[in-house]
Amino acid sequence: MDNKPWLNQYPEEIPATLTYEEKPVHSYLTEAARLYSNKMAIHFMGKELTFQEIYESALKFANYLKKLGVEKGDRVAIMLPNGPQSVIGYFGVLYAGAIVVQTNPLYTERELEYQMDDSGAKVILTLDILFPRVSKVMKNTQIEHIIVTAIKDYLPFPKNLIYPFIQKKQTGLTVNVSHEGNHHLLKKILTETEAVPLNIDFDFENDLALLQYTGGTTGFPKGVMLTHKNLIANATMCDAWLYKAKKGEEIVLGLLPFFHVYGMTAVLLLSIMQGYKMVLLPKFDAETTLKTIEKQRPTLFPGAPTIYIGLLNHPDIQKYDLSSINSCISGSAALPVEVQQKFEKVTGGKLVEGYGLSESSPVTHANFVWEEKRVKGSIGVPWPDTDAAIFSMEDGTPLPYGEIGELAVKGPQVMKGYWNRPEETDQVLKNGWLYTGDLGYMDENGYFYIVDRKKDMIIAGGYNIYPREIEEVLYEHPDIQEAVVAGVPDPYRGETVKAYIVLKENATVTKEELNTFTRKYLAAYKVPRIYEFRKELPKTAVGKILRRSLIDEERKKHG
Structure with a gap:
């Protein structure tokens, strides 16, 4: 296993090992502002900003954070959809x-409170429509200040005047926040604060840049500690893999949310590092995306299978010119071969599957983009400076080609560990290897394949969903005796959430009632789409519910 057969597959343009600049992540924005001062860095719903404007705004934000008492190593949360504010906030922190704590804007109060409490974030940057939710959890966390922005703040005229009415119609909310006390307005901050460079010493190897929350079936989400080195290494690898991309010339479609580690690396960091223009969309809508591609002509389109499927299923896709797209690396879930083939036919570009996880910043493997060395069903080969192996589940020894075991990876993109969880860190980081929890095998050419998950995590539409979290909510319902949640095959989302329920004696509850109940406590993408009521659930001799046997039943049903 130590001869790295995948290196024989590398084209001559991709080196086996790379050089990583030993500097903090934000230095790339400083450099971009110097090299591409007046070049457009962001296009957002008709509004454009230059690299210089983003740089100055990020510095202003940083100075204001210092004024609020934020010190080196403090955590600052960003709870925003993709937009100029999410870029300014990220680099300003x-x-x-x-340390940036990326937070999903879809989180309920319960989920938000857990993450803020666990991370110890002192400040949060969020949207006006999310302000009421954040305010409610503030007292139970260490949050001292809420900084508020609005979508309309970065819209061109007349969209900035019209948008508040659209927002009210969609959400039913009109939120007015004053710039006083511990409530702050980003717009006012950027108007009144100076863009003064801050001199702070950084340790490239050890200083954290990001807490990226992930989780497992054994507990609540964990904060993955990613250093400046981790993030720079993975973005540098991404650039090496896309060797035909031209520095300062590409246009990246920023549809993957930045609170997802893949969007953060493959869109945000890569674009700033290479001087690419980002075309940002705050959420996925097939028609808006197709119109944006035709008008803005993006060349790179990192995405998830759900996004590509959503576009291909649009009835009018043939009416749009998508020929600007050169390359796409799909992550977050398995990419169906038919989706890959259809998308390449429609765009004329290349779409390949990659693999990664939050703990590796995230990418460890991908198929080659421009070479005809793609292998059906494979996640591809390890990236430069990345080692990978398959270890036996029984005795932990390396397995030969073709044998199924646990995939482990090693490289400069692998996390420092889990935030405040040394025992759980030790369970996955062993002798320099990160044990992924995914089961797979390697063929004799060095291509890797994922066959199953050791963990019971569900990946639906690119989102990681953890069954235990949903089960704990279901168990709070007074009529439920037993509940177990599993991922079942879904043609659109890849997997979807199914809940198996045993009701208490003489209890009656409908699927609709359970749907209403769970939506109070869970983000929409976590809410079960299917409920099945049973008299009993399969269990082990000691009474543990056998989730795996339910999953096997579903697989047999779906062939």
Whole structure:
């Protein structure tokens, strides 16, 4: 296993090992502002900003954070959809020497409170429509200040005047926040604060840039500690893999959310590092995306299978010119071969599958983009400076070609560990290897294949969903005796959430009632789509519910 057969597959343009600049992540924005001062860095719903404007705004934000008492190593949360504010906030936090905590805007109060409490974030940057939710959890966390922005703040005229009415119609909310006390307005901050560079010493190897929350079936989400080195290494690898991409010239479609580690690396960091223009969309809508591609002509389109499927299923896709797209690396879930083939036919570009996880910043493997060395069903080969092996589940020894075991990876993109969880860190980091929890095998050419998950995590539409979290909510319902949640095959989302329920004696509850109940406590993508009521659930001799046997039943049903 130590001869790395995948290196024989590498084209001459991709080196087996790379050089990583030993500097903090935010230094790339400083450099981009110097090299591409007046070049457009962001296009957002008709509004454009230059690299210089983003740089100055990020510095202003950093200075304001310092004024609020944020010190090196403090955590600052960003709870935003993709937009100029999410870029400014991200780099502003880093300029201030703090650690970014990316937070999903779909989180309920319960989920948000858990993450804020666990991370110890002192400040949060969020949207006006999310302000009421954040305010409610503030008292139970260490959050001292809420900084508020609005979508309309970065819209061109007349969209900025019209948008509040659209927002009210969609959400039913009109939120007015004053710039006083511990509530702050980003717009006012950027108007009144100076863009003064801050001199803060950074340790490239050890200083954290990001807490990226992930989880498992054994507990609640964990904060993955990613250093400046981890993030720079993975973005540098991404650039090496896309060797035909031209520095300062590409246009990246930023549809993957930045609170997802893949969007953060493959869109945000890669674009700033290479001087690419980002075309940002705050959410996925097939028609809006097709119109945006035709008008803005993006060349790189990192995505997830759900996004590509959503576009291909649009009835009018043939009416749009998508020929600008050169390359796409699909992550977050398995990419169906027919989706890959159809998408390449429609765009004329290349779409390949990659693999990664939050703990590796995230990418470890991918298929080659421009070479005809793609293998059906494979996640591809390890990236430069990345080692990978398959270990036996029984005795932990390396397995030969073709044998199924646990995939482990090693490289400069692998996390420092889990935030405040040394025991759980030790369970997955062993002798320099990160044990992924995914079962797979390697063929004799060095291509890797994932066959199953050791963990019971569900990946639906690119989102990681953890059954235990949903089960704990279901168990709070007074009529439920037993509940277990599993991922079942879904043609659109890849997997979807199914709940198996045993009701208490003489209890009656409908699927609709359970749907209403769970939506109070869970983000929409976590809510079960299917409910099945049973008299009993399969169990082990000691009474543990056998989730795996339910999953096997579903697989037999779906062939």
